[in-house]
Amino acid sequence: MHVINNLLRYRLVLGVTDDDFTFLQGLAQGFVLSYAGHIDNDGPLRYVALTGREALGESGVLIPDNAVKQASGAIVLASIEIPAHADRGHMP
Numbered sequence: 001m002h003v004i005n006n007l008l009r010y011r012l013v014l015g016v017t018d019d020d021f022t023f024l025q026g027l028a029q030g031f032v033l034s035y036a037g038h039i040d041n042d043g044p045l046r047y048v049a050l051t052g053r054e055a056l057g058e059s060g061v062l063i064p065d066n067a068v069k070q071a072s073g074a075i076v077l078a079s080i081e082i083p084a085h086a087d088r089g090h091m092p
Contacts, residue, residue, distance in 0.1 A: 004051070004059040020061040024051070028077035038082050045082040050074040 004024065011023045018026065028049035035047050052074060056063055068076040 004055055004061065008059065008061075020059075021056070021064060021067070024056075024061065025077050032078045032080040036080055036082065039085045041082060041085055043084050046079060047082070048079040049077040051077055 007024065007027060008020055011018070011020065016023055032047045032049055035045070038045065050070070053063060056075065063075060070076060
């Protein structure tokens with residue numbers, strides 16, 4: 001919750017007009033995209049940024065009806081799949 005509140009303060013400082021949930025999704029997308037350039041993974045990878053309904057609720061963030069949820073109830077803010085690159089980037 002404290003992390004979410006701190007991130008939301010930056011939204012106001014930066015003058016971002018998106019709603020809180022959309023802003024958090026954008027930050028999470030940036031975090032997972034930072035892994036998109038991996039070229040040394042033997043198998044496919046998936047990076048996922050998750051949060052909980054409780055954490056968002058305690059921070060006053062409204063969860064839209066179309067938010068992606070896992071079976072566990074976790075809310076997916078962002079995800080990226082990276083294909084295997086077993087033929088590159090490895091030293092013998």
